[in-house]
Each structure stands twice: as C-alpha cells, then as structure tokens.
Amino acid sequence: MSQIRTVAIVGGTHGNEVTGIYLLKKWQKDVSPVTRASFSTELVHGNPRAHKYNVRYCDQDLNRQFALKDLNNPHLAGNEQSRAKALNQQLGPKGANPRVDFIIDLHTTTSNMGTTLLIERQHPLYYQLAAYVKQRMPHCIIIRDEDDMAEEDNYLLCTLGRFGVIVEVGPTPQGVLKQQVFEESEQLTLVILDFIEHYNNGTLPALPATVEAYHYVGSLKLPTNDVGERTAMVHSHVDGKDFQPLNPGDPLFAGFDGSVIAYKGEQTVYPAFVNEAAYYDSNGALSLHEKVVLKVEPR
Amino acid sequence: MSQIRTVAIVGGTHGNEVTGIYLLKKWQKDVSPVTRASFSTELVHGNPRAHKYNVRYCDQDLNRQFALKDLNNPHLAGNEQSRAKALNQQLGPKGANPRVDFIIDLHTTTSNMGTTLLIERQHPLYYQLAAYVKQRMPHCIIIRDEDDMAEEDNYLLCTLGRFGVIVEVGPTPQGVLKQQVFEESEQLTLVILDFIEHYNNGTLPALPATVEAYHYVGSLKLPTNDVGERTAMVHSHVDGKDFQPLNPGDPLFAGFDGSVIAYKGEQTVYPAFVNEAAYYDSNGALSLHEKVVLKVEPR
Numbered sequence: 001m002s003q004i005r006t007v008a009i010v011g012g013t014h015g016n017e018v019t020g021i022y023l024l025k026k027w028q029k030d031v032s033p034v035t036r037a038s039f040s041t042e043l044v045h046g047n048p049r050a051h052k053y054n055v056r057y058c059d060q061d062l063n064r065q066f067a068l069k070d071l072n073n074p075h076l077a078g079n080e081q082s083r084a085k086a087l088n089q090q091l092g093p094k095g096a097n098p099r100v101d102f103i104i105d106l107h108t109t110t111s112n113m114g115t116t117l118l119i120e121r122q123h124p125l126y127y128q129l130a131a132y133v134k135q136r137m138p139h140c141i142i143i144r145d146e147d148d149m150a151e152e153d154n155y156l157l158c159t160l161g162r163f164g165v166i167v168e169v170g171p172t173p174q175g176v177l178k179q180q181v182f183e184e185s186e187q188l189t190l191v192i193l194d195f196i197e198h199y200n201n202g203t204l205p206a207l208p209a210t211v212e213a214y215h216y217v218g219s220l221k222l223p224t225n226d227v228g229e230r231t232a233m234v235h236s237h238v239d240g241k242d243f244q245p246l247n248p249g250d251p252l253f254a255g256f257d258g259s260v261i262a263y264k265g266e267q268t269v270y271p272a273f274v275n276e277a278a279y280y281d282s283n284g285a286l287s288l289h290e291k292v293v294l295k296v297e298p299r
Numbered sequence: 300m301s302q303i304r305t306v307a308i309v310g311g312t313h314g315n316e317v318t319g320i321y322l323l324k325k326w327q328k329d330v331s332p333v334t335r336a337s338f339s340t341e342l343v344h345g346n347p348r349a350h351k352y353n354v355r356y357c358d359q360d361l362n363r364q365f366a367l368k369d370l371n372n373p374h375l376a377g378n379e380q381s382r383a384k385a386l387n388q389q390l391g392p393k394g395a396n397p398r399v400d401f402i403i404d405l406h407t408t409t410s411n412m413g414t415t416l417l418i419e420r421q422h423p424l425y426y427q428l429a430a431y432v433k434q435r436m437p438h439c440i441i442i443r444d445e446d447d448m449a450e451e452d453n454y455l456l457c458t459l460g461r462f463g464v465i466v467e468v469g470p471t472p473q474g475v476l477k478q479q480v481f482e483e484s485e486q487l488t489l490v491i492l493d494f495i496e497h498y499n500n501g502t503l504p505a506l507p508a509t510v511e512a513y514h515y516v517g518s519l520k521l522p523t524n525d526v527g528e529r530t531a532m533v534h535s536h537v538d539g540k541d542f543q544p545l546n547p548g549d550p551l552f553a554g555f556d557g558s559v560i561a562y563k564g565e566q567t568v569y570p571a572f573v574n575e576a577a578y579y580d581s582n583g584a585l586s587l588h589e590k591v592v593l594k595v596e597p598r
Contacts, residue, residue: 022529022532022555025528025555026555026556029555029556030556054579054580110472110475171472173409173470173472173473173574173576174472174473174576175576175579176409176574176576176579177532177533177574178532178535178538178574179532179533179534179535179538179553180535182532229324230321233321233476233477233478233481234476234478235478236477236478236479239477239478254478256321256324256325256328257325257328257329275475275476275477277472277473277474277475280353280474280475281353
C-alpha cells in the first residue's frame, strides 16, 4: 500500500455543526498543529451555504450524496447534490485513484456520545488507527460499520478519499461551540494525523492485538399514532446514556399519556445518537449497536 | 383586583422549542390537568409556521414583537410581525382591558438553566406566585425583571394578557423533546394554575415573607476581532453553570489561541442563558444577574 501524501480535514459538512468550522478557522491562522512532514494537509469547508443559514443543510443532507451513481447523475441539482459534485472534483474523483489520500470529516451531535471515531470503510489501516487512538485517548469510542455498504454505494463524504473517517463529538446543541467538544475534536484529529505520520514513516508503536468497538445493528423510531403524530418521547432511562447497555424490558419510550414502553429486543444492545436533533423530522429516536472486537493486524 | 377568569397557555412562541407544543397536544387530548373550576383555559400555538420549519422564527423573533407601537404599526408585515397582530386580536388587545387575564408562555433553552419562572411585569400577585412556586418546587429559579421596561414598550408575548409569565426550562437542544424538560415544564405550569385557582378562591396558603430571585444586570458578547470574527468561546468554567457565582477574575472565555479571558466585573454575578443557541448569531454569550430578595405581600 502506497503512502498517504494528501490529507483533507473537512469541517461544516453539516452547516450547524460549527465546531469543525471553528477548528478550520483556527488552523487557517496557524497550520502548525495540523502540519506533519510526510504529507500535506488541506482544510475544506464542507457546506458554507448551509452554515450561512445555520442549518444542517439547505436542500439535502450533504453527507448522504456521495454514492457513485448520485455523483454521476446530472439530474440531481439541489444545493447539496451540486456541492457533492464540486467536492468530488476537488477531493476525488471517488474511486480507485482519488487525489486526496485521507479525509477526516468533523461532525458533532446533540447526543451524549462523547468522543467517537466512526470507521465506515474497509482496510486493515483503520483497525490499526483505532488501536492507536485508544492507546492515546482511552475514552474514545470506536464505531465500525465498514461491512454495511459497498464502497460505490456508500454515500458518506469521507468515501471521496482513498481513506476516510468521521470524527463525531457530543453533546452540543446545534450552532453552539462547547469548549470541551472543541478540544476533544481537536485532540482526536491531531492523534489521527500523528497516526498517519507514523504509518507513513513505519514508526507505529506496538499496538494491542484487539480493540473493543461498536457495530450498528438497527435504528428505532419514536412511536406514532394512526395519523403519524408522535405519542411518546425517548425515556430518561435511555436519553443521555449513549453506549450504556439497554436490556430487554428496560424503559425505552415515555408516552405522553404517562405510559412506559419497554425495549422489546432479545439481547442487550448499546444505543447511540440518542435523541439526536438532526434525526427528529424523521422521528428517529436512536441507533442500536452491539459490542464487537476488532483484530489489529501488525503493519 | 378582579379575579382571573381566562388563562391562555401558549406553546411554540419559538418554533423550535417543541416542549410547549407537545404539552399543548397532550392537553388538547385531555384537558383535565389544566382545567380548574374558577377560570377557563385556552391552549394557543404561538408560531405554527416557524414550527413547520423547525426554526425559532421565520422573519423576526416573535417574542420581541409586542411593544404597543409595533402592534399598531401597519408597516410591520413580516411573518412574526403579522402573527403578533393576530395574537393581539385573539388574546388582547394589549392594554388596560385585554380579553385574556393570564398568559403562561412556555419556552425552553439550550442553556443549563433548570426550571425557571420569569417575571417580567409589575404586580404583587407575581411575588405571591413566586413564593407559592418555591414552596412546591424549591429547585425552581425565579428571575424578576419587571422594573426594566415600561409596560407599553415591553415586547414580550406574555404582556398581551392582564397578567403573564414565562416558563423557561433547560437544557434541551432545539427541536428535541427531553422527558425531564417536558415534565418540569408541565409541573411548573400546573403549579401556576393551582396558584391562580387559590388566588381566585381566596384560599392561598401562608406564604414566606421573602423569596430569593435573580435580576438581570447585563449581557456579555463573545470577543471578536477587527473584522467581526469570533476569537473565543464560553469557557468551560462558566458553560453549563447557569446561576452559579461568577467572581471577578474567574475564567470567562477560552480563546481559540489557547488564551483565557477572565471576568472583569467588580462584583460576583450569576450567569444565565449561558451559550444559548438562539443568541448565537448576535454573538451573545450569556446574561448576568444579581441576587435579589422579593418581599411577598399577604393577599
């Protein structure tokens, strides 16, 4: 595998997730924290128009527009569909030989997910990265979902580069800068850059043979009635408790009529994106994950 | 003072503060929790159009449109300026003899303000209400700012009624229902209704002679540079610490360059609306309050 020569850090893919945008501003003033000897670093504002209006997106969710067939479909001409094509030209083209080798896409969530690294693509490098990150930031959560989608169908921005990951930190309201979220996002980004530098130079430290991670198994929607109105909210037993075990029979939803709706699954799962504001118009309540163990291959 | 015969509970004055809207939906299905013998209760959706788009407002902040001169200015024709005139017709007219006797306006905040009752108008009734609320919900915070604005210049929706208060509960992201915020908002509303019932019937219990409250003394904006760009964020020493003392010299802002900017005031103050998402486009950082003691007159 050839080395990583070009890294793009993308902020503001969602226009109201401002932490990444302010990190870019900070690094534009002083690039030294994101500069390493073995690769060049580019700073990319994902969706300036959405940020101008302090919204997640104007027409479509930008981070759902990067499936190859959509990038190649000239009839998709909304704000984010066009922006995706421009980013594909700037960073890609998506496929075997993009210009950018590694994309770090900075996101925040209103959910209490702490500092999370999302691995959405296949390669042994990612598990080495996960192990390296866990060594330096043991509180960092790893989500790996790289087996859920074929690369060409994967609609995430980070798939434009040869490699790509998502940094996801919360909780923070949309449009708000929280110092802790800002600093955690910065630290995880710098640790990823350190990893790439070691990877390029063949100087990776000894890594643990395994890393604990979470794997997406499904999503739950808020209960609704016959006319589509919500009848319940996420129960306080679950809200704010991302990555804590949810057992069969545990309280899951709190009905407006005072009822309690229990989790009816057959095994213990670990919720994430609990009560995320961005998924609210689709009645999305939370995603469910199982614990998995990643096997780290020595480089 | 004549009795209170008509109470209006308003939710969704800000379209993305959904807790009040869902409380209205709940009570529309079953009015018994908000029904009392001595007055009638109306449920009013403040700004349905803003809620449709899950935004605070479409054109102007609705809760700034109720100064008498603005209500009477036919040239103000934006979405919220028109909605204010319609609400004035429905609930008012603002002035000496409105149709509605008491307005409870339900709001939420992204700030960690807990359960707060905002008193923005003058009358001994309000201090009796504050004392009654504190008896039943000791954790409830009282803000009184009724001496800061002449009644006709007061731009708040709650000034349409003969009496009016604001219920403000947080933290919750915009557009999100949190069970605890929902239940606290409901409880405070029901306690206010209980108070009105006792007030009408002359059955108020013995109340404490004094109540502790907070009084607004000013606001601080985020630091900006010569071209208006923010250079700092609210320091984690203050963020999430609404109503906790801020002393001269305490960390106040965290600069993106790593610097710490201290609070330069001359006396201890108590912040609120810290890092509120809605005040972000104006670079508003927090409001400052002093502790005051309200003297409660027996009825």
